[in-house]
Amino acid sequence: MPSVKTLVLTCLILINSVFLQAQFDFNQNCKQAYQCIISLQLREGERLLEKEKQNHPSNGIILLLENYSDFLDLYISEDASAFAKKKHVKSERLSQLEGKNKSSPYYHYSLAVTHMQWGFIYLKNGEYLNAGLEFRSANTSLERNKKAYPGFLPDQIISGLLHVTVGTIPDAYRWLTDLSGLSGTVEQGIGELRSALNTMNKRTEYEFLRAETMFYLTMITLSMQKDKIAEYGILAYLDDPRFKELLKTNLLASYAKANLLLRTGHSDQAIEVLLNRPRGDNYLPYPWLDYLTGLAKLHRLDQDAIPYFQKFLAATKGKRFIKSAWQKIGWQYLLAGKTDLYEKNLLQVLSHGSEATEEDKNAQKEATSRSKPNLVLLRARLLFDGGYYERALSLLQKEGMDKVVRNNDDLIEYAYRMGRIYHEWGKKEQSIPFYEMTIRYGSDEKSYYAANACLQLGLIYENAGNKQEAIRYLNKCLSLDFEDYRTSIRQKAKAGLSRLSK
Secondary structure, X not given: OOOHHHHHHHHHHHHHHHHXXXXXXXXXXXXXXXXXXXXXXXXXXXXXXXXXXXXXXXXXXXXXXXXXXXXXXXXXXXXXXXXXXHHHHHHHHHHHHHOOOOOOHHHHHHHHHHHHHHHHHHHHOOXXXXXHHHHHHHHHHHHHHHHHOOOOHHHHHHHHHHHHHHHHOOHHHOHHHHHHOOOOOHHXXXXXXXXXXXXXXXXXXXXXXXXXXXXXXHHHHHHOOHHHHHHXXXXXXXOOHHHHHHOOOOHHHHHHHHHHHHHOOOHHHHHHHHXXXXXXXXXXXXXXHHHHHHHHHHHOOOOOOHHHHHHHHHHOOOOOOHHHHHHHHHHHHHXXXXXXHHHHHHHHHHHOOOXXXXXXXXXXXXXHHOOOOOHHHHHHHHHHHOOOHHHXXXXXXXXXXXXXXXXXXXXXXXXXXXXXXXXXXXXXXXXXXXXXXXXXXXXXXXXXXXXXXXXXXXXXXXXXXXXXXXXXXXXXHHHOOOOOOHHHHHHHHHHHHHHHOO
């Protein structure tokens, strides 16, 4: 018969074991807090976490979700002062996590997510070295967890996101992948995320992660060609009844859907999503959604785009897309025949914001050159960007090339716009002569039209199985000297050549 001492020791071991396991308990209250946070109802999420602290103060999931809240707040608000204040919190939080139960699958997972989220925050704030170090730590923790718990589905979601991130890093920042030790491709990452969603259909204990996974899946496709988005069936996920239900309360889901709809030329639907998105003081302010609404309305040539850009400018705490917003306000005035107000707003481009994005650089270039866009070509461009291909083509055909074209620059853009309209409308054969015309007249110019025409011809021939012509045009793209959208165009051309070399 065991002694009293043995029984007491056994009880203490069992109690300690239960206590340790409870250090990572994704219980119902935590799941509810997580859903609030991922919906951008941060204050309600934080209230539920305070409740969890009172009931289960040692629960490590609290630290994980607090980092989720900080991540979304800093990433969306782009508030530089808040970023500076919260940097020290990261180290404290990681130190606390490292003291938790190492035998839980949530231990290394929580470390990986925390490091990864701070990697993205550093990346957005231009601290590339710190970002690389965070991604390396995230990858180390993730690999340890995958080895110890091969069936742990949350790992697959984070792994998919990291693989996509590596696959989309521009060449100029490839040293980040070397520093982080990461490798992977966009295709690999999408496969992991799609697989995770399919697994959730069978393993309902992970159903609560669906919103976040679908958000990642929709967002990572924004840099893809539209035919690739169709190939992966991403739009079908938006029609999933579970995703439609999310739109009622999840602001992040609304953002993801609207962004993807805009990317694929479904502006009418995007406007509907944006105007009917969840609202209220309980949601994190998201000025970028006003920018998107203004952009979608401008693409449709609506007359009321300006107030949305103004709301964005009044509320944003970041520096990105500010120049672009002033430019778009100017464009609306120019289209309305108010040249003086166009010029007034273009002056604001010169003194506000930064050139952090391609759109901002483009706005700065226009404001500096003091060269007004060709009105017909501007309308055609906006309609094309909104997916209104028939309206754009009808406009250009009605005006006629002789009336539209005033100089060589207009000729190059006219040919380019015609090529892009036919291409995205699914009439690839009709687009080819216009792309060739763009290249013939624009290869020696600094505009991006000829380079992107080369890229598009390369993709057309790649999809047609004409490898030789595809390689020729993609190499031609890389040989051209141009300024606007240089990084993204060259990255896509190099990705195409990489595919064709296999």
